[in-house]
Amino acid sequence: MDIRDIFDIELTSFSTFILLASSLFMALAVSAIHKGNLKSTRWMLFGTIVFGAIFLACQVYEFTHFVHAPGNELTLSSYRGQPHVFGSTFYVLTGTHGTHVAIGVFWLIGWLAYSFTGKMSSVHAIDVEICGLYWHFVDVVWILIFPVVYLMEYAF
Amino acid sequence: MSGHSEDPVKEESERFFTFFNLSMLLVAITGIEIVIIYVRSFEGSTIFTVLAVCSVIKFIGVMTWFMHLRWDKILNTILFLMGLVIAAFTFFAVIYMADDTPVVEKFVISQIGKKWESEKVYKVGDYIENNNTFYIAKADHKSGQNFSVKTKNFQAWKKVQGIPHELIWKVSTGNLIEINSLKPENPFFHQYHPSKTDNIEGSKISLLAENVVAEDFRIKVRSEASWVEGLNQ
Numbered sequence: 115m116d117i118r119d120i121f122d123i124e125l126t127s128f129s130t131f132i133l134l135a136s137s138l139f140m141a142l143a144v145s146a147i148h149k150g151n152l153k154s155t156r157w158m159l160f161g162t163i164v165f166g167a168i169f170l171a172c173q174v175y176e177f178t179h180f181v182h183a184p185g186n187e188l189t190l191s192s193y194r195g196q197p198h199v200f201g202s203t204f205y206v207l208t209g210t211h212g213t214h215v216a217i218g219v220f221w222l223i224g225w226l227a228y229s230f231t232g233k234m235s236s237v238h239a240i241d242v243e244i245c246g247l248y249w250h251f252v253d254v255v256w257i258l259i260f261p262v263v264y265l266m267e268y269a270f
Numbered sequence: 271m272s273g274h275s276e277d278p279v280k281e282e283s284e285r286f287f288t289f290f291n292l293s294m295l296l297v298a299i300t301g302i303e304i305v306i307i308y309v310r311s312f313e314g315s316t317i318f319t320v321l322a323v324c325s326v327i328k329f330i331g332v333m334t335w336f337m338h339l340r341w342d343k344i345l346n347t348i349l350f351l352m353g354l355v356i357a358a359f360t361f362f363a364v365i366y367m368a369d370d371t372p373v374v375e376k377f378v379i380s381q382i383g384k385k386w387e388s389e390k391v392y393k394v395g396d397y398i399e400n401n402n403t404f405y406i407a408k409a410d411h412k413s414g415q416n417f418s419v420k421t422k423n424f425q426a427w428k429k430v431q432g433i434p435h436e437l438i439w440k441v442s443t444g445n446l447i448e449i450n451s452l453k454p455e456n457p458f459f460h461q462y463h464p465s466k467t468d469n470i471e472g473s474k475i476s477l478l479a480e481n482v483v484a485e486d487f488r489i490k491v492r493s494e495a496s497w498v499e500g501l502n503q
Contacts, residue, residue: 127304131297138293141336145282145289250336257328261303261321268307268317 118267120186122176129172130260133215136165137253144246150236152229159226159242162249166219173212177205204263211259214252221245292335299324365495372491374500376440379484382475383434386417392426397434397475404430404477432477437487440471444491444498447472453486455479 143158180188187194190201225242228234303324306317334340339347383397383404389412392398396407400417405427414423437449437460447462447470456478464470491498 123304123307127300130300134293134296134300137296137332137336138289141289142286145285148282247337250332253336254329254332257325257332260300261325265303265307265321266318 120180120183120188121264121267122179123264125172125176126260126264129169129176130256132165132169132172133253133256136162136169137250139165140246140249144239144243147234147236147239147242152234155234155242156226156229159222159229163219163222163226166215166222166249170212170215170219173208173215177209207263208259211252211255214255218245218249218252221248288335292331296328296331299328369493369495370443371496372444372493372498373442374439374489374491374498375442376438376471377484377487377489377500378438379435379482379487380438381433381481382436386413388413388415388417397430398427404432404434406430406434430477432479433481434475435478435482436473436475438471438473439489440469441489441491441500442470444470444493446492448490448492449474449487450490451478451482451487453480453482456482456486458487 139158139161143155143162146152146154146158180186185194188201188204190205192198193200222245225234225245228238303321306312306320312320333350337350339350383399386398386400386405391410391412392407393410394407398405398407407426408428409426411423411426414421418424439447439449441447441464444464447464449458449460449462451458458476458478460474460476462472462474464472489500491500
């Protein structure tokens with residue numbers, strides 16, 4: 115089997131860029147709340163949410179494309195109609211990461227909504243920062259998954 | 271948590287450029303990763319090394335600045351890295367525990383192409399030797415009385431450059447078999463991805479410059495955790 119037949123490196127590279135950019139937004143959101151700049155915090159949180167959502171959309175598109183790729187169908191238990199372990203490994207690994215991104219997006223939406231209640235201030239900097247640490251960790255995990263799962267296929 | 275000094279506002283303003291520059295660096299490194307994949311002229315080991323180094327740099331960048339461990343107590347960094355070490359240890363433990371070391375049960379190299387014989391049925395792909403020159407059959411046919419340019423049957427043969435050899439191997443397990451020559455006269459290289467996990471047998475015909483035996487070649491079998499080399503006759 116050659117899994118490179120179904121990988122779309124352009125799409126995955128784009129979603130990697132999006133996730134890296136979302137980490138910048140997150141870092142700036144933490145920075146803004148520390149400075150007590152609520153307006154900037156909102157925009158940065160919004161940017162992180164949008165980029166996180168784009169990443170998830172890319173993953174949903176990718177999974178759908180893989181499952182229905184004509185002649186190259188990759189399901190949880192098979193590849194090209196033959197039993198194969200790669201599908202379960204791939205979907206569980208990247209799917210678990212995607213689930214964590216989704217959790218992060220909902221967490222950020224919570225903070226964005228809270229920022230409109232009028233109760234948010236620099237007192238909550240530590241809370242937003244914890245959310246940021248979670249987001250960066252999800253980013254760090256993708257930094258490892260991207261070369262190991264996608265790019266390393268081209269090395270051997 | 272992020273180790274702020276007495277003026278967090280000033281400090282955060284200074285960090286803005288750090289975050290932005292780091293972000294640009296991460297994108298640039300990702301670009302390098304993509305380019306090295308697209309430029310298909312690098313060897314697997316080179317690609318692996320570059321990707322590993324790029325990932326480590328990106329990992330350290332995000333961990334140090336975005337997760338601001340740089341400005342935190344050293345204990346936080348130690349705790350963070352401890353998790354990484356445990357994860358790495360678990361990964362390698364699982365890989366090695368589940369791995370079967372391959373055994374090269376058979377590796378034989380033999381010259382093929384017997385002397386041409388008259389009145390014999392030859393099939394497409396058969397090799398023969400005549401006057402120290404090797405030929406391959408282009409079509410199924412029955413040989414005549416003479417092997418000569420003037421005969422009709424001669425058209426059924428094509429001259430080959432080199433000495434045809436058959437390489438036969440059998441290994442117990444493994445997911446990649448690599449065979450390469452130790453002699454510069456025979457720059458042969460072959461990679462084979464077995465589709466089964468046991469009783470892996472294969473063969474390949476190759477035209478070589480000189481007569482060889484298995485000692486002139488190296489067979490390497492890769493499992494998940496190791497490379498095994500064999501030179502069995």
